[in-house]
Amino acid sequence: MNVVVTGLGTTSPLGGDVASTWEGALAGRSGVRTLDNDWAELYGVPVTFAGQLAVRPEEVLSRPETKRMDPSAQMALVAAREAWADAGLPEVEPERLGSVVSSGIGGVWTLLTAWDTVKERGASRVLPLTVPMLMPNSPTAYISLEFKARAGAHAPVSACASGAEAIGMGFEMIQSGRADVVICGGTEAAIHPLPISAFAAMQALSKRNDDPAGASRPYDVSRDGFVLGEGAGVVILESEEYALARGARIHARLLGLGMTGDAHHIAAPEPNGAGQTRAMELALERAGLSTADVVHVNAHATSTPVGDMIEARGIRALLGAHADQVLLSATKSMTGHLLGGAGALESVFTIKALETRTAPPTINVTEPDPELEVDLVRDTPRALPEGQIAAINNSFGFGGHNVALVFGTA
């Protein structure tokens, strides 16, 4: 069964919706800035910047919505409403509508704020909505409530691959006949002193405190770690048959999905990238495409010294000499790393790239890694070819989770 994308939504460090986020990406703008708080002074948090949302959810949601939902669910709901409206508010039977929206970490603000309450004011002051707010399936559950998605509400968790895995699961819900329409995506709201301290303890974060906008620099020789970002991305997937029957506008096709596990290390990727490459291979195979059909890759590329080149070598190994004709974009250079939201936001970027035939830029690359053997789009967008074209969106997560999604033009 063919699966098409009919709706897109996001709230990101570049903008409160898809139009402003895409415009920001094409302009090569950075959404990363210094945090407006005293966490460094109070707790010694070593990183003082992040990719913070351009539009806070409380600016667009009602007061009760912001009180009942963790920020991760709030962001997901903002993105889902935009995507649903963009899809033309499908009048789908609830039993044929699914929701698959993931988060890598879950309601970390709720969990830790409630613990502060226990310590400072006692157990009796813990609010009764704490559990439904902190559970990582909260975003998908709230979305299923709002849109009456009764075919199933899921939240596959695989760290930074969660958003992509959610889209993959939505794809499979449609292909297996469980649903006609699925709201899928990912969200993360983890700009809190604890996750920052914990990622910093792993030496995973950039410490470029004096240059926040220049800190996320995938493939640059001086990259020193990822930049934490927050936000959500949502796509509406539909069976092609259903979309055509209701006259929906089709942004792109979701052609293939490849998922593998490294079984190598709890956090480090396999040094030869075999699992990542195999995910891309499987996705192309399932799409019925050859490597020559691929014109664009939205890389996972988080700006870590080791990870970026493992993926890049894998892309080169898979595509061979054709890699010279493939435009590679690392949009985390502008948004930071949305963890569980990353694969979803980057799917939105990949779909927009195909739809507008424009590959977004990678910023902050002043000196590319000499080992990089793929055509990297730097600083300004570049045109993608005419005709039927396809693109890969890669997402990898701590734990050895590898997800590759292959999208094609409508």
Add this chain to the structure above:
Amino acid sequence: MALSNDEVLAGLAEIVSEETDIDTAEVTADKSFTDDLDIDSLSMMTIVTLAEEKFDVRIPDEKVKDLVTVGDAVDYITAAQA
């Protein structure tokens, strides 16, 4: 100093409004939490928890089911303060 019935009502109306987006003017003593204000049990427990903190009183869980109207809650809180 203990607050008057009207002061407790005003304070409780603020909590209810924050939780539900219902205008404070709508939160009057005769309104039923469930039938008139459409407040579910989890929201009710949230309102109770916030009210306990705001008015520095203890509202036992088994007492909550007897607080049918806003007026019931105001009376209970006013008496508990004394």
